[in-house]
Amino acid sequence: MGSGPKKIAGQVRRLINRLMFLEKRSVFQHGPLRLYPSEIHLMQVIKETPALNAGRMAQKLGISNGAVSQTLARLERKRMINKTKDPALKNELTVTFTESGRAALQGFEREQASAMNIFSSYLSGLSSNDRSVIERFLAHMEDLLKKLE
Numbered sequence: 433m434g435s436g437p438k439k440i441a442g443q444v445r446r447l448i449n450r451l452m453f454l455e456k457r458s459v460f461q462h463g464p465l466r467l468y469p470s471e472i473h474l475m476q477v478i479k480e481t482p483a484l485n486a487g488r489m490a491q492k493l494g495i496s497n498g499a500v501s502q503t504l505a506r507l508e509r510k511r512m513i514n515k516t517k518d519p520a521l522k523n524e525l526t527v528t529f530t531e532s533g534r535a536a537l538q539g540f541e542r543e544q545a546s547a548m549n550i551f552s553s554y555l556s557g558l559s560s561n562d563r564s565v566i567e568r569f570l571a572h573m574e575d576l577l578k579k580l581e
Contacts, residue, residue: 433529436467455469456579460472460539460540460543462532462535462536462539463532464538465510465512465518465532465536467510467512467536467540470495470499470503471503471507471510471512472537472540473493474489474493474500474503474504474507474532475507475512475513475529475536475537475540477489477493477535478513478527479529480528481506481525482528485525486500486501486504486525487500487525499519504525504527506533507533510531511530511533512528512529512533513528513529513530513533513537514527514529515527516528519544544552560566
């Protein structure tokens with residue numbers, strides 16, 4: 433009782449569309465502040481690689497330098513980060529988290545970890561063969577999507 437390739441392709445397309453919709457409208461609430469996906473993603477990049485300049489952040493996220501600059505400015509206005517310019521290096525910024533920024537990112541990561549635990553629990557109930565098929569499928573999807581960038 434297998435599904436045809438077109439049915440599965442349709443399911444994948446619907447899943448991608450739903451993820452894109454959720455990504456655009458999802459908001460993480462930190463106290464009275466609302467943080468949007470673009471802000472959270474940039475905060476994660478800063479946490480992972482604090483020494484990146486804005487251009488490299490843009491590259492890593494696949495967005496423009498201007499989008500990074502605007503998002504950094506919003507995060508600074510929301511008091512999530514502090515930006516300081518290096519006087520010796522005209523275009524270099526040092527970005528650090530405020531206490532509130534660190535707390536917000538930790539809260540978001542806790543929520544994500546909880547969701548990942550639920551998903552991991554489901555996957556652990558599958559056979560090794562089923563997980564292997566899913567891994568190969570996802571690797572193939574990643575390769576296809578990279579080619580579309």
